[in-house]
Amino acid sequence: MSPRSARLARLSRSVTFSACHRLHSKSLSDEENLKLFGKCNNPNGHGHNYKGRRVISILAHGIDPVSGMVMNLTDLKEYMQEAIMEPLDHKNLDKDVPYFSEVVSTTENVAVFIWDSLQKLLPQGILYKVEVHETEQNVVVYKGEQTIVK
Numbered sequence: 667m668s669p670r671s672a673r674l675a676r677l678s679r680s681v682t683f684s685a686c687h688r689l690h691s692k693s694l695s696d697e698e699n700l701k702l703f704g705k706c707n708n709p710n711g712h713g714h715n716y717k718g719r720r721v722i723s724i725l726a727h728g729i730d731p732v733s734g735m736v737m738n739l740t741d742l743k744e745y746m747q748e749a750i751m752e753p754l755d756h757k758n759l760d761k762d763v764p765y766f767s768e769v770v771s772t773t774e775n776v777a778v779f780i781w782d783s784l785q786k787l788l789p790q791g792i793l794y795k796v797e798v799h800e801t802e803q804n805v806v807v808y809k810g811e812q813t814i815v816k
Contacts, residue, residue, distance in 0.1 A: 672728030676794060677736040680722040681746050683755035686713040687771040690760075711758060714800060721750055721780055726794035737792065749783035773800040777808035785810070 688711040689703035699707045706712060723746060727736045753763055759771040769775050777798045784793055795809045 672731065674726060675729050675736050676724050676726045677739075677742070678722050678724040679739065679742050679746060680720055681750055682720045683751055684713065685754050685757050685759050686711045687759040687766070688712070689770060689772060691770050692768075711760070720799040721746075722797040722799075723780075723784060724794045724797070725788070725792045727789075727792045737789075745784060745787040749787055750780055753783065754780075773798050773804065773806045774808070777806045781808050781810055 688708060689706040690699050691702070694702065723742070725736055725742070729736060754776075757763060759766045759776070763771075763779070765779050766775070769779075777796050780798065781793065781796045784796065793810070795807055798806045798808075800806070
């Protein structure tokens with residue numbers, strides 16, 4: 667393979683943000699919400715430091731033969747600031763982020779929100795996956811999958 671041939675590489679960057687939320691579905695009764703979500707259904711919400719939430723965005727693309735990079739890390743940092751930190755850090759997800767007014771603010775849905783937000787900023791086809799670490803033990807990985815047919 668010549669040195670000018672593109673090679674595929676994966677580049678990742680992580681950020682950490684803090685937010686609070688309440689797991690609560692409008693389509694369930696208060697009793698059903700409490701049974702399903704337990705202490706996470708606290709009417710006053712609860713918080714996370716997402717590494718608390720730690721988010722890792724992974725890009726997969728050819729290595730540019732001129733720059734030697736998948737993407738300039740400074741650009742990726744700015745995109746993650748706009749897509750993740752500005753809308754989510756030190757926010758009440760349910761009250762401050764319009765997306766979650768109709769969507770339960772589970773870690774799964776946070777990952778989808780971040781994926782959709784990054785997709786709007788990054789070059790098309792470069793985003794490979796988003797990992798959201800709610801705790802050391804709980805991690806959600808989202809790769810842009812839309813639905814599962816049952």
